Structures are given as C-alpha cells and as structure tokens.
Amino acid sequence: MKITNVEFVISAVQPHQYPDDALPEFALAGRSNVGKSSLINRMIMRKGLARTSSQPGKTQQLNYYRVNGQVYLVDFPGYGYAKVSKVQRQQFGTMIETFLSDREPLKMVLLIIDIRHAPSKDDVLMYDWLKHFEIPVCVVTTKADKVPRSQWDKQIKLVKQTLGFQTGDHHVLFSSETGLGRDELWAVINSMIEETSEEAEETAEVSIE
Ligand code: GTP
Ligand code: MG
Numbered sequence: 001m002k003i004t005n006v007e008f009v010i011s012a013v014q015p016h017q018y019p020d021d022a023l024p025e026f027a028l029a030g031r032s033n034v035g036k037s038s039l040i041n042r043m044i045m046r047k048g049l050a051r052t053s054s055q056p057g058k059t060q061q062l063n064y065y066r067v068n069g070q071v072y073l074v075d076f077p078g079y080g081y082a083k084v085s086k087v088q089r090q091q092f093g094t095m096i097e098t099f100l101s102d103r104e105p106l107k108m109v110l111l112i113i114d115i116r117h118a119p120s121k122d123d124v125l126m127y128d129w130l131k132h133f134e135i136p137v138c139v140v141t142t143k144a145d146k147v148p149r150s151q152w153d154k155q156i157k158l159v160k161q162t163l164g165f166q167t168g169d170h171h172v173l174f175s176s177e178t179g180l181g182r183d184e185l186w187a188v189i190n191s192m193i194e195e196t197s198e199e200a201e202e203t204a205e206v207s208i209e
Helices: 036-044 086-101 121-132 149-163 182-208
Strands: 006-012 025-030 062-067 071-075 106-114 137-142 170-173
Touching: 025 036, 025 121, 036 062, 036 071, 036 106, 036 137, 036 182, 086 106, 086 121, 106 121, 106 149, 106 182, 121 137, 121 149, 137 149, 137 182, 149 170, 170 182
Parallel strands: 025 071, 025 106, 106 137, 137 170
Antiparallel strands: 006 062, 062 071
16 A cells, blocks of 8 residues: 555543544554564564654553555554553553444554564453444554564464454454565555445445445
C-alpha cells in the first residue's frame, strides 16, 4: 500500500475523544514492549511517528493514526507490564474493554505476539475477549528477524496452539526491522475494509426494499 498521508490525530483516554468520522479502525493489542508502535511505524513508513521505547509501558492512551485519510491504526497501551500500578492497570483494562465492547468503527484487532515466546496468559485472555465480542482477529507474530527462519514454523505453531487459533482468523508473520509481512498485513486490512463496506451496502439495499 502506498502511503500518501499519515496524521497523528489524538491520544484518547475517554470515549468522547475518539474520532467521529466513522472511518474503519484497526486496533493493535499486545503485551507491553512486544512491538506494537514499531509495527505501526513500519506499516506507515514513518520511523518515529508512533513513539517506541526499549522501556515497556511507553504507550498509555489510545493513539489514533489516520492513514491516507481512509483508515485508522489505533495503538493500544500494552498489557502485562508489572511496574504499572494496580489502579493504572485497572484503568487500562476498563478503557480497552469499553472500546472493544462498544466501538462501531472497529473492524479488526491485530493481536501482536512475539514470535520468540509462547503467548502469555494475558494474550490468551485478550484473544478470548475478542472472540467473546466477536471481533475479527489477525494474529501478528512479530520480531521474526530475531529467530532463525528454520524455527518460524515451529514458533508459529506454538503461538496458534496456545491461543486456540480458530479457522477464519488471520495470521501474518512480521518484522518491523526488515519489513517482512508489511504488504500482507495491508492486504488483510484492505480486505476487511472491502468486506465491511460491502456488508454496509447490502444492509442499505435491504433497508430500501
Ligand atoms: P508499549 O508501548 O510499551 O506497549 O510497547 P510496544 O509494544 O509499542 O513496543 P515498541 O514498538 O515500543 O518496541 C519495543 C522494543 O522492541 C523496541 O526496542 C523496538 O525497537 C523493538 N522491536 C519492535 N519490533 C521489532 C522487530 O520486529 N524486530 C526487532 N529486532 N526489534 C523490534
Ligand atoms: Mg507502544
């Protein structure tokens, strides 16, 4: 996908701050430090737009990036970071749960998993939540550059098994370092946008009859 324009729109902490232009949204969820912000930067080809850090806990709000005036990538705070206070963790949890349960423009969650490790309990919980709310999922195994190619299949299998990956879910192997998987992930995003706009047209047609 050719990126012509990217805007950082808002760091939202309250639902009333979320954009109201109804563009399709794709949110990135995953453990702290897994590489969500780096993945956004790679997707939009802007090195420092989404703030990244080797220190976990960098992203603390829902950060909205509008790409080509067509779609939002939404960077979530990471979960599972021990040094975040209990109150803060509860606030994050509530914010994310509210978002997932009640966000009409949300088309899909990209669940970002480090290919080097089996998904954590929090990852499995997030996956189960997404299933519960019937939100389409794309599991993105990232940091592929950190393991030898010969181990990719074995690690992907481990990730899928631990999550209970279901047929119909998408999976993309990714590296923010090398750009592996970037085109494939844009293809998944674009196919979801097309699918949902077709559904919207069908609904519109039905309501005319
Ligand atoms: P929080 O905002 O704390 O939730 O973290 P995050 O998930 O946004 O992680 P971030 O993108 O800040 O990346 C964390 C660290 O991992 C940084 O040091 C990145 O440079 C590194 N990193 C991210 N993706 C990759 C990757 O694909 N390959 C390699 N080698 N390093 C990566
Ligand atoms: Mg981040």
